[in-house]
Ligand code: ADP
């Protein structure tokens with residue numbers, strides 16, 4: 001007999017603000033490309049967004065926008081299970097089970113927690129336990145591969161550690177997942193040269209109004225060298241790095257060579273970046289407008305995704321509950337085992 005191995009691919013994105021080029025090239029595009037290589041589960045991490053966003057109506061609006069953005073960019077609901085994290089609340093129970101085998105030291109080493117505290121986010125219990133919920137997300141769907149940007153690598157490694165510890169303690173229960181990180185877009189730079197991030201105010205959104213996006217691109221921080229000066233470090237230039245993502249490869253190389261040789265002004269480079277960026281998302285922009293006019297369809301997609309996700313989540317959670325002794329695999333056994341005791 002042959003068994004066909006179907007790879008389960010899973011990733012999530014928080015509805016914590018408008019999605020940007022870092023999200024697109026770091027996570028969404030790789031995730032969309034992987035849809036054809038296995039069974040994909042992609043979700044909107046609304047529980048996670050509660051660690052940093054405290055406005056309910058904003059969360060609702062962002063959640064809808066993430067759904068529209070992802071569908072417009074090519075997520076295919078006929079192939080992929082697309083859902084809201086909180087529509088499968090089983091994940092919060094698994095978070096508890098995993099937290100019991102998670103050493104404090106593991107969580108204390110989380111870069112993302114330290115960064116968030118450094119940026120002034122209040123250190124709540126949920127912020128500290130964020131990686132445990134993320135591990136539960138990954139493990140509750142028996143995920144094999146998790147496409148993410150480099151900043152999430154440590155979180156996926158923590159999920160591997162938790163799966164390993166639980167399996168060691170209670171017998172083989174969870175699939176141990178692998179992170180999948182694309183080198184060329186592992187860290188997309190923002191307009192100020194730091195990692196592009198919603199929380200740094202340095203983003204170029206995937207969708208938005210033309211005028212303000214042009215302004216953002218024209219505002220990318222450059223040095224004061226004259227156009228004529230050769231720039232041996234052309235590959236480090238933020239606009240070149242972004243251009244290489246949105247332009248055909250020959251165009252990216254051509255601009256990089258010109259910048260290196262001298263004679264290309266930063267203004268012209270940024271104009272080329274804007275034009276290529278605007279064209280790159282033209283089809284997705286059109287699709288997004290159509291989707292926004294058909295929100296019933298978007299809701300139906302999320303409801304169908306939730307139904308499928310929840311059935312898998314229930315099954316894996318039951319496996320974990322049985323493994324750690326909260327439940328018997330055969331529902332009659334507790335009564336048999338209870339012997340002469342009254343069992344209600
Ligand atoms: P943000 O930092 O803007 O809040 P998220 O933490 O919500 O972004 O990230 C969502 C996904 O997008 C993750 O997989 C993350 O690794 C990826 N990502 C975010 N910013 C970047 C970036 N600048 N470069 C590459 N990937 C990124």
Ligand code: TRP
Pocket residue numbers: 010011012013014045048133134137138146148152155
């Ligand atoms: N922490 C991820 C981020 O901020 C979002 C996320 C939540 C996630 N759960 C996940 C990503 C599970 C991959 C797998 O980007």
